[in-house]
Amino acid sequence: MLPAALDAYVTAAGHLGNASALHAHGRGARRLVEEARESVAADLGCRPSEVIFTGGGTESDNLAVKGMFWGRRDADPRRRRVIVSEIEHHAVLDAADWLGRHEGAVIDRLPVDGRGRINADVLAGILRESADEVALITAMWANNEVGTLQPISEMSALSAEYGVPLHTDAIQAIGQVPVDFTASGATALTVTGHKLGGPAGVGALLLGRDVPVTPILHGGGQERDVRSGTLDVPGIVAFATALHIAVTEQDALARRLTVLRDDLIARVREAVPCAVLNGCTEARLPGNAHFSFPGCEGDAILMLLDAAGIQAATGSACNAGVAQPSHVLLAMGATGDTASSTLRFSLGHTSTAEDVDALVAALPTAVERARAAAAT
Amino acid sequence: MSGGVDSAVAAAFAAEAGHDVTGVHLALSRNPQTYRTGARGCCTLEDSRDARRAADVIGIPFYVWDMAERFHEDVVDDFVAEYAAGRTPNPCLRCNEKIKFAAVLDRAVALGFDAVVTGHHARLDEGVLRRSVDIGKDQSYVLAVLNRDQLSRAMFPLGGITKEQVREEAAKRGLGVADKPDSHDICFIADGDTKGFLAERIGAKTGDIVDSATGEVLGSHDGAFAYTVGQRHGLGLTRPAADGRPRYVLSITPVSNTVTVGPREELEVTVVHADKPVWTSGTARTEPVECVVQLRAHGETHAAVLVATEDGLTAHLRTPARGVAAGQALVAYLPDADGDIVLASATISGSARD
Known part of the structure; x- marks a missing residue:
């Protein structure tokens, strides 16, 4: 971890308090979480209400892929297709395959060229033919193995044109290239702490406020009713600190x-x-x-x-x-x-x-x- | 490092002796998922974790090497083919011969290592292979197949102590596997059902169980592979023998799919032929040798005269042996006050009575 993130973690861990509690300690913890949320939002170009803290990249990817699939399918049962690039992380690929095996999803794989770049023309072709049947598109910002940056703006333009949401796993990109959620046109974006010099086990899903997402974790509904679970206050504070440094120094x-x-x-x-x-x-x-x-x-x-x-x-x-x-x-x-x-x-x-x-x-x-x- | 206590302590001893040691766990199953729930054997994910933890505690690097393809070709397929041919193979011996001290050793040497260290219970000093001080746990029988070159790059640090002492050494070092139970089963048969494993691969085929003296058909079986020479139980014969004495499997004839049974004395043999000999020293003995021979894993020994033949070995036993099965190893030892010395090993091809 970056020394500043570690310091922030240790300081926050010394404070008592459940961020959902109503008493003074709880409010203190909640304040730390909300300041972290504002910081994350400022660094990634979104509104604080669009930041959903999670237990890291795998959870964010699963929540986006499964939650958006369920949300879109429930609104219109024809939407059963999930368009996934072939080079996604297993947190996305396996979540989509699981939907295929258990939820009747039809998986369309977006091919890449010899340099590992997604072919947006194939995406355009699928959407032209059958946009009504597509629940979501998921395509990473940059590949984690070969490092190829992906045509996010082309894909988000198609997403906007056909009204189909786009999720992007930007874990590898943040801190290495400029990432602005609102400007990118993506509907949902995955970020995680441990790739930025923050702690493992803390991340976020940036999610447009009007996007219907069915939760995976049910319970207290702490994060916009989309994600339940007692918030990891020191982890969130350290994550936000590391993210801020990574973006500032990118x-x-x-x-x-x-x-x-x-x-x-x-x-x-x-x-x-x-x-x-x-x-x-x-x-x-x-x-x-x-x-x-x-x-x-x-x-x-x-x-x-x-x-x-x-x-x-x-x-x-x-x-x-x-x-x-x-x-x-x-x-x-x-x-x-x-x-x-x-x-x-x-x-x-x-x-x-x-x-x-x-x-x-x-x-x-x-x-x-x-x-x-x-x-x- | 299988994940058991022996290889963990062997690794610790090697590291403490000042060697630059790297822990290697062999992935031997083509699909580890199938072994996920298996409590037996040495291919489960739990074993891989135990091996990793032992390496952590010892403080050595640890990697998993994928030997699944080689293991299936050289050990599992061979195991099935041997049974199909009416012989009784020893897969642990084959694994030492073809995997641990061949595929693994060759790869290790190419990568810059000098030797393969294992937790086998046997003593090896300057090319001389002896039984372990713990006779009950001795594994020299399944190592005798190793030739001189293989032994020159092998280290068995545990041969001088007993299994109980191995566990004590593990506990002393804080190794969590100190009290892990021994594995006894064939590692690639997760449920321990060897008969079912073979039936699935060879195919059940009804054949006759025949009386050795009269040639009379006494019953039927679902596959000769399920029988081993010397076997008494599980023959499923409903009629007792004329003399009321128990009957034993005397031979298996795969071509006619026949299992021949008879009285105990007919199991007795005094001459054992074996092929594919390995002389541990690297040099065949041209003169007959007085020695003792062991004819199956954990089996008793027999005083014998060993004679090198054109294509193998013949042992003339001083006392008759029973239940000698083709496919098992004949291992000859020279009795020695400091631990019997392995002289030679070969695969039993036939036996007879003088």
Whole structure:
């Protein structure tokens, strides 16, 4: 966590009080929550009443996808289609698939091109044919694996034209690129704390006030009757603090990371000539570099770099901890072997040129050994 | 690191000895979800978590390696094929031979590691493989299949202590698996129903149960794979033998799908043939060797003279053995005051009486 966010957390955690209680302590806690809500709203370009605090990104995504589906379907039973991009996080993909299996939803997958960018023309085609049947569109702002920025304004224009709500998971984008909820035209937006230097387990769904959403969690109705549960006051305060810093420093950080990231890409290619950069060269998150290392398994390189003190990431792992071929790479047209040979290097506010030096020093041996291991 | 107490303590010993140790858990099921509720075996998600926690406590890095495809080809498919061929395989032995000290070892060496450490109960020193000091837990029988090269990159830190001591060492280090029950079942048969597992894969097929002396059909079975040489119970015979004595499975003939039964003395064999020999030292003995042989896991030993043949080994037993099943390993030991030494291992192909 950012030191300021940690301080804010500790200070708030020292105060007693349930933000829903009516006595003085409760009002004190409520005040902290509402100040945090105003801060979040100011930083993300929305009204305070559009901020629904949640238990993080997965909850926000589930609430948006399932809640908006139910809300729209209940208003008009013809609306059973959910348009989902193929490169969504599993919190979105699996929520949509669940609706398909259990709620009679029909899932339309939006394809991406070889750079991992959603094709908005396909979306336009589906809406032209059958906008009346669509419950919602969900498409991320920027991809979490290959870092490709998505055509949000094109999609929100289509959303407005056909009157179909658009949810966007902007977890990766906030703090890296400018994000303004109202200006984006999105109907709902997911943000979470732990990607911003805030705590894990706290996030928000930004949700237009007139959007019908059926709750997932029923109870006290603390958050606009859309989300129940006693509010995590210190978590919310720390989340808002981290978000404010991330948004305030976004431009400077993006400039610095772009230089560092481009240096990383150039030097990785020089050190390991077979490395293939995935994603888009221009429309890319500043802190993201994502490569395939043909003939290697990404998790073998990960382990060797880890031993050298460098922490990189493969796509995702199953419950047992086995690395899985990246669904994002597969959607981009990669083969299974290529999708398993990838590694992501993420840069953030603590990353330095020395970190890149260390990576470039350790990578050639790691790749060579991983290739030998894959050949056994 | 299976998630059990032995591999956890072996990892701790290796790390404490000053080695640069990385914990590896093998994912062996193609679909771990199917094992989610399985309390048996060593492939459950709970075991993977236990292994991870042990690595945390020891303070070593931990990774899961996906060996599911190799495991299915080399161990599970082999297990089914051996039963279908009327033999009785030992999957733990096959896993040591093909997975832990082949697929895992090769990958580890390629990645820059020197050796594979396991929690097996056996002693290994300068290429000499001996029984564990804990004879009841000794696993040298399922390690004897390893050749000299494999043993040169293996470490078994637990061979010098008993299982009870292993648990004490685990408790001393705060390892949560200190009192975790031992696993006994075949790890890839989650419900312990080996017969059902085989029936599903080989297919139930009715055949005759035949008397060895008269050739008379005594009953029928749903698949010869469900029987093992030496088996007495579960034959489902309604008529007693003429002499009133119990009958045992003497042989299984997959081609005719026949199970042959007879009296106990007919189970006795004094000559055992075995193929695919592995001489632990790397060099075959050309002269007959006085030794003791073990013919199944946790089985008794028999004094024997071991003779190398053109394509394998023959053991001439000094005392008859019963229930010798093709497919099991013949492991020969040289008796030694400091722990019996593994001389050779081979797969039993046939047996006879002198």
